[in-house]
Amino acid sequence: MASAKYSNQSRYTVAVDCIVFGYDGQNLKILLVKRALTPLKGKWSLMGGFIAKNESADEAASRILADLTGLKDIYQEQFYTFTKPDRDTQERTISIAYFSLIDIKKYKESISTAYQAQWFSIKDYPELIFDHGEMVKMAQKRLQYKATSHAILFELLPDKFTIPLLQSLFEDVYETNFDKGNFSRKMLSTGLLQKQKDKDKTGSKKGAYFYKLDKKNYQQNLHKFLKLVPNPNNFI
């Protein structure tokens, strides 16, 4: 192992920031925290932190998310690195941005306490520090883009969910409405859903069957997920 360093090069702090998405059955939401550091202490921001000496960015993102939510093995994806020299007013900091998808209900309790964290609708959230607003916008676009061809939105739902709930999630993510008949048939045609015996009767008198993701066929049928979103053109 060499001990020499690259001479005459600048070095910067490198951070990870996480856009955490959740879905409460009504609205797509993001999780924000009140910033603990100066500058701008107390302002709303994304959950983030610096990359430590012996961890990768992925590991840092996992650590930060576990710290905030108490959750491990969360879906997360690096999507862009923000590098404008003056993006952080304190000191030049490179930020590697991630988005995460979590089941909001399952973990609602464990979250809110620690960091003064709070869920906000993606359509109405407070002003954020630095370029975090830009990060959120980009994360939302990436989520739309990715979900046209990958079965990732299930990560936002409980283990058992109904097709009408799934549809309302898609409608909220894509800010549009789908025909229920066509939506249902497309989803079922992927072979990804396993029908359960029980129904959810909270939403209607007839009740809607619960489904689970079929993890056995998950990998084999993932490619069928293409074209699930009508007119994906608009989101790409």
Added chain:
Amino acid sequence: MASAKYSNQSRYTVAVDCIVFGYDGQNLKILLVKRALTPLKGKWSLMGGFIAKNESADEAASRILADLTGLKDIYQEQFYTFTKPDRDTQERTISIAYFSLIDIKKYKESISTAYQAQWFSIKDYPELIFDHGEMVKMAQKRLQYKATSHAILFELLPDKFTIPLLQSLFEDVYETNFDKGNFSRKMLSTGLLQKQKDKDKTGSKKGAYFYKLDKKNYQQNLHKFLKLVPNPNNFI
């Protein structure tokens, strides 16, 4: 402007590495250079460099590319940031990876001299330093992914090109064969191509009409680019 710094945080050198794609009419190629720095001086690597104090990563990538090729306003896109703590044997370095698309013929001369740069087929290139091999693989996938729904491969072709040439480019990028009739009709149906009056007769006796990208209708018709690649499932 605050002069205070984040205390007790590690700082790392931050680099940009570029995967430069070109197409010579036969094969999709990448541009590699012989590394000028220790360690591993003289080994094949991607073109890269450190991010300077007053530039963003985008600016650094443009600068590095202009330096290597003499070209400005090249298509480039940040696609992933590589962060494994030991990826660089000299010193921990974060690398923000970009891919670029250039018209190989137009600039072939100005390139090769400066940095001992050389084009290699994407199917057969030498072993690369650090994690650069991984970067190339990921860039290739991203190119395939993106080009299923965005008209970016034109960046690899001269201003005037024939549909058979365009087809062979697509076939090379996706490592498959397309029906020429269907391919031609799909491309023309986008409204993105302007037929020219002259033909390219180098490839056949009949000759193939040249086309140009219709930059007026480019933005309006971009969305039509979806589904141009048969079975895009395989590449997503």
Added chain:
DNA sequence: CCAAAAGTGTTACAAATACACCCATGG
């Protein structure tokens, strides 16, 4: 005139959309 590549036409099939209709049940 013929080989070889460019380009067009045709047909069978698969898919997406729109929308009408039936189902189940709590109140």
Added chain:
DNA sequence: CCATGGGTGTATTTGTAACACTTTTGG
């Protein structure tokens, strides 16, 4: 018994894929 949301059926239209066919022209 009826309003309400869940779920199914189906006709129309559109898109896709395969492949046969015509065109052009240098040698």
